[in-house]
Amino acid sequence: MTDLVPNPTPVSSQNIFEKHFSNTKSLFVDREAISPHFIPEQLPFRETQIHEISESLSATLSGKKASNIFLYGKTGTGKTSVTRHVLTQLLEFAKGKNLPVAGLYINCRNHSRKYRVLSKIVEDLYPEERFFGFSSGFVYDKLVDWVSKNKAQLVVVLDEIDKTKDLDELVYSLTRANDEVTGGGITLIGISNNLFFRERLDPRTKSSLVEKEMVFPPYNAEELRAILNDRVKRAFAPDSVEDSAVNLAAAFAANESGDARTAVMLLFRAGELAEQKGLEKVTDDEVKRAKKKVEEEIITSMVSTLPKHQQILLFSLAELSLNKKPQAKLTGQPSAENVLFSGEIYDEYCSMAKKLKEPPVSSRWYREYISELEMFGLVSTTASGQGFRGNSRIVKLGFEPRKIRDQLEKELLG
DNA sequence: CCTCCACAGGAAGCGCAGGAGT
DNA sequence: ACTCCTGCGCTTCCTGTGGAGG
Numbered sequence: 001m002t003d004l005v006p007n008p009t010p011v012s013s014q015n016i017f018e019k020h021f022s023n024t025k026s027l028f029v030d031r032e033a034i035s036p037h038f039i040p041e042q043l044p045f046r047e048t049q050i051h052e053i054s055e056s057l058s059a060t061l062s063g064k065k066a067s068n069i070f071l072y073g074k075t076g077t078g079k080t081s082v083t084r085h086v087l088t089q090l091l092e093f094a095k096g097k098n099l100p101v102a103g104l105y106i107n108c109r110n111h112s113r114k115y116r117v118l119s120k121i122v123e124d125l126y127p128e129e130r131f132f133g134f135s136s137g138f139v140y141d142k143l144v145d146w147v148s149k150n151k152a153q154l155v156v157v158l159d160e161i162d163k164t165k166d167l168d169e170l171v172y173s174l175t176r177a178n179d180e181v182t183g184g185g186i187t188l189i190g191i192s193n194n195l196f197f198r199e200r201l202d203p204r205t206k207s208s209l210v211e212k213e214m215v216f217p218p219y220n221a222e223e224l225r226a227i228l229n230d231r232v233k234r235a236f237a238p239d240s241v242e243d244s245a246v247n248l249a250a251a252f253a254a255n256e257s258g259d260a261r262t263a264v265m266l267l268f269r270a271g272e273l274a275e276q277k278g279l280e281k282v283t284d285d286e287v288k289r290a291k292k293k294v295e296e297e298i299i300t301s302m303v304s305t306l307p308k309h310q311q312i313l314l315f316s317l318a319e320l321s322l323n324k325k326p327q328a329k330l331t332g333q334p335s336a337e338n339v340l341f342s343g344e345i346y347d348e349y350c351s352m353a354k355k356l357k358e359p360p361v362s363s364r365w366y367r368e369y370i371s372e373l374e375m376f377g378l379v380s381t382t383a384s385g386q387g388f389r390g391n392s393r394i395v396k397l398g399f400e401p402r403k404i405r406d407q408l409e410k411e412l413l414g
Numbered sequence: 415c416c417t418c419c420a421c422a423g424g425a426a427g428c429g430c431a432g433g434a435g436t
Numbered sequence: 437a438c439t440c441c442t443g444c445g446c447t448t449c450c451t452g453t454g455g456a457g458g
Contacts, residue, residue, distance in 0.1 A: 113433080136434085165443080307445095343420065362447050367422065383422095384455085390420035391454045 027240045027275050027282065034235035034268045036261050039081045044230065045223045046078050049214055053086045056212060057187070060101050060153035061094060065178065065185030068209055072192045073216025076259030079191050082216075083157055090155070100184070103155035108163045114170040118143060121156060140173060144180050151183035161190040162197040168205045175208045218258020224250035227260055228267055236271060241282040245270060248287045266290050299399055302376055303407055309353070309361055310369050311408055314378065314397075316348040318405035321397055341384070342370070342393045356412060370395060378404075 032038055043050060049071075059066040071079050087103045094101035104124045111117045118139045123130070125146045147154055156174065164170055171188070178186050190209055192198070198210065219227065228246045249270065253263030267282070269290035274282045303314065320340055346366050353360040361369070370393070373379045377398050384392040397404060 115434085341420090342422090361445090363421090364423080364448080365446055368446090371423095384420090386455075388420095389454095389456050390418095391452090392421050 027237055027271050027279075028235055029237050030235050031268075032235075034231050034264055034271070036265060038231075039084060040230065040234075041085075042230075043078055043082055043085060044226055045219065046082050046216075049078075049082050049216065050086055052212075052214060053082065053189075054089070057086065057090055057155060060090070060155060060185075060187060061097075061099055063100075063151075063153065065153065066155070066187040067211040068175075068188040068190070070190045070192070070198065070210040070213040071216060072195060072198060072213070074195075074218055074257060074259065075193050076257065076261035076263075077193075077216040077218055078260065079193070079216050080159055083159075083189060083191060087155060087157060100150050100152040101155070102150075102152050103157070105157045105159065107159045109160045112163050112165055114164070114166045114173060115139070117158070117164065117170055118173065122146070140177070144177050147177070147181045147184040147186060153185055153187065155187045155189065157189045157191065159191045160193070162192045162194045168202045171205045171209050219254065219260055219263075220258065221247075221250050221254035224254050224258070224260060224263045228263055231264055232267065235268075236282070240274075240280065241267070241271070242284070245282050245284050245287045248284050252287070252291055262294075266294060269294060296403075299378070299404075300407060302378065303404060304411060308412075309358065310373060311411060312353050312356060312358065313345075313349050313366070313369050314373065314404060315408040315412060316352045317345055317379065317395065317397055318401040318408065319352070320345060320348050321401045322405060339394050340396070341388075342367070342395060345370075345395055 028034075033040075053069060053071075056069060057066050071083065073079055084105060087105065090101065091103050102125070104121060106117055106120050108117065111120050115136050118136065119134075122139050122142045126142070146152070158164070161167065174186055174188060188209060198206070198213070201209070225247055228250055232241050232246060246267065249263055249266045252266060253259055256262070266287060267290075270282050270286035273286045273289055273293070279286070303311065306314070317340065346363055349366060350360040360366075370379065370381065374381055379395050379398055381393045381395050384390065384394055388394075
């Protein structure tokens with residue numbers, strides 16, 4: 001083997017791969033099983049949903065159109081996993097019995113318009129043909145043709161359906177297609193994690209899309225623990241994760257969102273951290289550190305994807321809270337707290353923007369920015385209340401000013 | 415109590431980019 | 437290729453709100 005590298009020049013006493021190689025006894029036996037995309041064949045605590053959906057869809061097996069279903073629930077509650085699971089089972093079964101049932105899954109985040117969704121459907125139905133630049137009507141006819149010709153029951157899953165711009169027209173097209181096909185039918189399954197989305201639907205869209213509906217509740221700590229334990233068994237080597245670590249990860253996730261995805265993610269990261277340190281077991285400590293790390297990553301990615309002027313605003317905010325000046329606007333008691341007024345932040349933002357040769361936005365829009373940053377959890381605001389004049393807001397950074405400033409410095413100046 | 419201050423946040427409207435229809 | 441339409445980001449204008457101060 002060494003002959004392949006005839007004369008390795010020793011650069012340092014230790015090869016850079018040494019530290020990666022020394023951990024040959026990995027804590028993981030199957031990383032895939034703990035990745036966010038993994039869909040286990042058993043979906044615990046979702047038996048009722050699986051049962052209901054499959055019962056409803058079973059109509060397609062006897063050549064009838066099934067009721068359109070609308071699923072909603074927060075992220076990581078298993079909507080997508082359950083639906084995909086049921087759909088693959090349905091298609092497998094139908095294939096085995098040679099029944100004309102077809103199904104496809106579309107994420108509306110990637111196909112945000114009616115035309116895109118229809119093209120995607122048709123492209124999946126005619127895999128050999130391409131449909132670039134054909135009219136909406138042509139694509140629609142192709143869809144109707146395919147269903148009629150095959151006398152097929154087509155199940156279309158529209159995930160993140162709230163991302164569709166012209167949903168009313170899309171639903172109308174697809175339901176109208178049902179009237180036009182001669183034999184066969186189209187069943188819709190809509191998935192949304194926006195709980196209020198259903199209320200905002202056009203009444204006609206609502207009545208055709210929501211023939212049946214189902215709520216996916218968040219998982220509680222106990223359920224999350226069971227889910228995590230199952231994943232741990234698949235993904236980690238035996239006895240390499242402490243029970244308390246699993247409990248902690250479950251508790252964190254349950255406390256925040258009841259989101260299985262973040263719980264799984266947390267444990268995966270904890271595993272990586274433990275491995276890096278050459279530990280034999282994943283403990284509470286790693287879970288805590290993983291949580292901190294994940295949070296920091298979220299902040300970093302959030303901050304860097306912010307529109308430029310919100311970045312400038314955050315930067316000004318960080319600067320101001322770092323060099324807290326004597327509270328000029330205070331009329332009352334001295335405050336040790338690092339309080340920042342809406343007005344002074346806007347002033348700082350304006351001068352900062354000018355320094356960066358950017359025309360500052362209006363104060364009205366600045367207020368809108370602050371609200372948006374608050375929604376992201378990057379800042380928090382309180383009413384000024386007693387001791388301060390006027391009806392104003394006091395703004396605080398949600399995270400360490402120094403970190404935010406350092407990152408934005410790179411982002412804006414570097 | 416009234417007035418002023420320093421904002422909050424609603425309403426209307428404007429210019430623009432990009433998609434749909436022709 | 438060309439208009440037309442529409443959603444989006446934003447400005448302008450405005451009314452509302454709560455405390456300070458006379």
